[in-house]
Amino acid sequence: MRDHLVRAVAEGVRVYGAVTTDLVNEGISRHDCYPVAAAALGRTMTGALLLAANLKNREAITVKFSGDGPLGTVTADATPEGIVRGYVGNPHVDLPLNSHGKIDVGGGVGRGLVSVTRFTGLKEPVTGSCEITDGEIANDLTRYLFLSEQTPSSVGLGVLVGKDFEAEAAGGFFIQPLPDATEDVLAQLEKNLSEVRSVSHMVAAGMDAKAIVSELLRGFPAVDYLATTELSFRCQCSKKRIGEVLLSLGRSELESLAEDGHAEVCCHFCGERYQFSGEELKALLEMR
C-alpha cells in the first residue's frame, strides 16, 4: 500500500486520514533516526501533511517543535500536494520506554513551543504558536489548533517502530467538526474516538486511509469521500540552491573553502550531501 491521504466530509464534520509508513521510513533512513527520533519525526511529518491538506494548491506549512528535550528541534514542511520533508536536531537520542511501555516521544521533545507557519505565496507567512502540552505531538497539535487558531479538532498520529528501527506502520487522522455540528454529531465523534484502536495499529492491520476514516465516522449516514492524494518524502534542495547558501557565506569563509579545494555541504532537511570542487568554489567566489 503506497502512502496516501484521504479527505472526507459528513454531516457537520470534516475528516482526513493518512497512511505514511514509506515516507516515515524515508525520513528515518535519511537521518539515521533511533526510535525516539523516528517516532517524533514520523508523527510530526504526518501531522504536517494532515494540516497541509486544508491549504490551497501551492501553499505550504511548517510545523516546528522547539522543546528543551534531548531531541532538539523537530521540524516538518508539507504541502497539500502531499510532499513532506523533515528533520530532528539529534536523531541519536536513546531513552527508556515511558510509564505506558511506549517510546518516550514526550521525554525526547520536552517542553517549549510548538509553532505552525503557513506560506500562502501571496502574503507574508503567518506563524502561530503555543506551549507544548506533553510533547507527544498529536495532543500538542490539537491544543495548538484550539488555542491559536480557534479550531476545535482532534489529531491522532502513530508510528509503530519495529526491529532495525524501521517503521512497521505509520499514519494519522485529523477530525474537524464544522461550525454547524450538532451536539449529536459531537457525541458520536467522541464515542467513535474512544472506541477506535490507535492509528498505527489500524495501519499495521492493513487498513487504508479510507478505512480509517470510515471507522472514525461510524454511525454517520452519508460520508462523502473527496480526493485521495499520494504522499511522499521529497526535498526541494539542489546543488544550485546549496550553492546559493554558500554564496551567502562571508567572503573569507568562502575563500578558505576554495583554498581547501573541496567542500561537502549536507542539506539538514533531507540529509543529501553535495560536493563542491575547488573549481566550483572558485567560480562561486567570482560570482560573489
Ligand SMILES: [Zn+2]
Ligand atoms: Zn534537502
